[in-house]
Amino acid sequence: xxxxxxxxxxxxxxxxxGLILAALATDAVLHGFGLVWIGRWLGPLGLxxxxxxxxxxxRRRKFITGGKIPSYLRFHEFAAWLGSLLVLVHSGIHFNxxxxxxxxxxxxxTTASGLTGKFLLKSAQxxxxxxKAGLETSGMTPEAxxxxxxxxxRMVEAMRKWRVxxxxxxxxxxxxxxxxxxxxxxxx
Amino acid sequence: xxxxxxxxxxxALLVGVVWYSPRxxxxxxxxxxxxxxxSDNCASCHVPFEGAGRCESCHKPKEFESNPxxxxxxxxxxxxxxxxxxxxxxxxxxxxxxxxLPKSIEANCVGCHARPNDQLHxxxxxxxxxxxxxxxxxxxxxxxxxxxxxxxxxxxTCHEKPADRLHQKLTGSCQSCHGxxxxxxxxxxxxxxxxxxxxxxxxxxxxxxxxxxxxxTCYGCHEHSPGSIAGEHREEGIRNFEDCANCxxxxxxxxxxxxxxxxxxxxxxxxxxxxxxxxxSYKKRERHSEHEEDEDDD
Numbered sequence: 037x038x039x040x041x042x043x044x045x046x047x048x049x050x051x052x053x054g055l056i057l058a059a060l061a062t063d064a065v066l067h068g069f070g071l072v073w074i075g076r077w078l079g080p081l082g083l084x085x086x087x088x089x090x091x092x093x094x095r096r097r098k099f100i101t102g103g104k105i106p107s108y109l110r111f112h113e114f115a116a117w118l119g120s121l122l123v124l125v126h127s128g129i130h131f132n133x134x135x136x137x138x139x140x141x142x143x144x145x146t147t148a149s150g151l152t153g154k155f156l157l158k159s160a161q162x163x164x165x166x167x168k169a170g171l172e173t174s175g176m177t178p179e180a181x182x183x184x185x186x187x188x189x190r191m192v193e194a195m196r197k198w199r200v201x202x203x204x205x206x207x208x209x210x211x212x213x214x215x216x217x218x219x220x221x222x223x224x
Numbered sequence: 225x226x227x228x229x230x231x232x233x234x235x236a237l238l239v240g241v242v243w244y245s246p247r248x249x250x251x252x253x254x255x256x257x258x259x260x261x262x263s264d265n266c267a268s269c270h271v272p273f274e275g276a277g278r279c280e281s282c283h284k285p286k287e288f289e290s291n292p293x294x295x296x297x298x299x300x301x302x303x304x305x306x307x308x309x310x311x312x313x314x315x316x317x318x319x320x321x322x323x324x325l326p327k328s329i330e331a332n333c334v335g336c337h338a339r340p341n342d343q344l345h346x347x348x349x350x351x352x353x354x355x356x357x358x359x360x361x362x363x364x365x366x367x368x369x370x371x372x373x374x375x376x377x378x379x380x381t382c383h384e385k386p387a388d389r390l391h392q393k394l395t396g397s398c399q400s401c402h403g404x405x406x407x408x409x410x411x412x413x414x415x416x417x418x419x420x421x422x423x424x425x426x427x428x429x430x431x432x433x434x435x436x437x438x439x440x441t442c443y444g445c446h447e448h449s450p451g452s453i454a455g456e457h458r459e460e461g462i463r464n465f466e467d468c469a470n471c472x473x474x475x476x477x478x479x480x481x482x483x484x485x486x487x488x489x490x491x492x493x494x495x496x497x498x499x500x501x502x503x504x505s506y507k508k509r510e511r512h513s514e515h516e517e518d519e520d521d522d
Contacts, residue, residue, distance in 0.1 A: 130253070219250040224276055
């Protein structure tokens with residue numbers, strides 16, 4: 037069990053560091069080929085990807101019904117990560133206005149929070165699988181196993197707590213991104 | 225509610241920063257030197273929801289008319305100062321785009337740029353685009369066609385004459401052998417016509433009299449007199465022997481080019497030795513021979 041948890045932690049750290057390294061590499065390529073102007077347009081593109089990734093939330097809340105929720109979740113993880121990468125390249129290494137930098141920071145915190153949620157979910161799934169196998173070998177009926185697993189409160193509680201935190205973190209990012217967009221709209 | 229405290233803290237931070245210093249919150253880099261007086265008044269340049277378009281409230285178009293270096297501004301196809309001038313952020317200004325100019329102004333380079341006053345540029349015409357790109361003066365690719373015809377033949381004004389034995393003896397036009405794009409490859413290879421050896425050195429005037437490379441004669445030295453050459457060839461039954469290099473590829477009398485290149489007429493038509501130089505064209509001997517062969521077939 038401990039080995040699995042450690043592996044999931046490594047995966048989350050890999051995704052987060054990979055995001056930063058990929059942004060630095062893309063930035064270097066754009067500078068190397070004199071294509072810095074592309075960075076300007078990666079911002080709107082990244083934001084569009086992030087917004088589109090919320091189709092998962094829409095599906096989870098049953099505003100739409102087609103498709104399996106785990107598939108939507110995988111799309112949410114992928115599109116949000118890629119969108120964050122594009123926004124990170126867009127922000128560049130330019131320390132000028134404070135609001136865009138706070139927005140970038142909030143985006144990174146949101147990404148880290150998302151990866152934490154991914155880790156918690158994977159750990160919970162593994163723990164469930166392990167417990168289910170244990171209960172089944174103990175001779176319990178399938179109905180009794182299901183009932184036992186439903187009563188496993190620890191994992192449910194961890195995920196619930198995480199969701200409670202992830203939403204305001206995401207909205208903080210959205211607020212700062214909106215302020216940045218608003219300033220662009222106002223000042224031109 | 226506790227979880228939302230972070231969100232409210234961010235909101236409070238946002239409002240606080242914007243209220244305390246809008247510049248700190250939104251300014252995308254420091255203003256350029258000439259605009260720093262406007263640092264506390266964004267609205268002096270920015271029109272809300274329209275962008276930074278108030279340049280003319282300070283910069284009067286009349287200023288441009290009196291300055292020859294700025295007068296082209298009136299001709300710009302795009303009336304956006306920001307297309308070229310970077311007001312925020314410092315660093316390098318945006319590169320000027322010549323495409324913003326109408327074609328008539330774009331073609332008149334010396335209207336804005338001073339012509340270099342060096343030996344290379346002085347005789348050139350005004351079509352700078354022959355050699356230079358619009359993005360930068362260098363690198364440029366020199367095009368000889370830019371030179372007036374009189375200058376075009378004066379190669380040594382710009383190019384140093386090669387110090388090898390062959391070139392030092394030449395006095396004719398470089399263009400006889402060399403093209404305008406590169407020194408090598410040169411079109412002329414003497415070995416195709418006649419190979420030099422110690423008895424036949426690269427002393428051009430021995431064979432090409434008066435530096436006329438369209439003709440040559442082998443009677444320029446004491447070894448080959450018209451009488452002795454005529455006698456030797458008539459012994460062999462050869463009647464047409466005026467164009468020596470047509471048969472003799474080098475000074476070795478046995479180094480004879482293919483007999484196929486020689487027509488029957490060489491043997492049948494009687495010829496008198498002449499001390500007149502042989503006129504020839506700079507075509508490869510092989511091709512010349514094939515041509516003669518075709519004529520024989522006809």
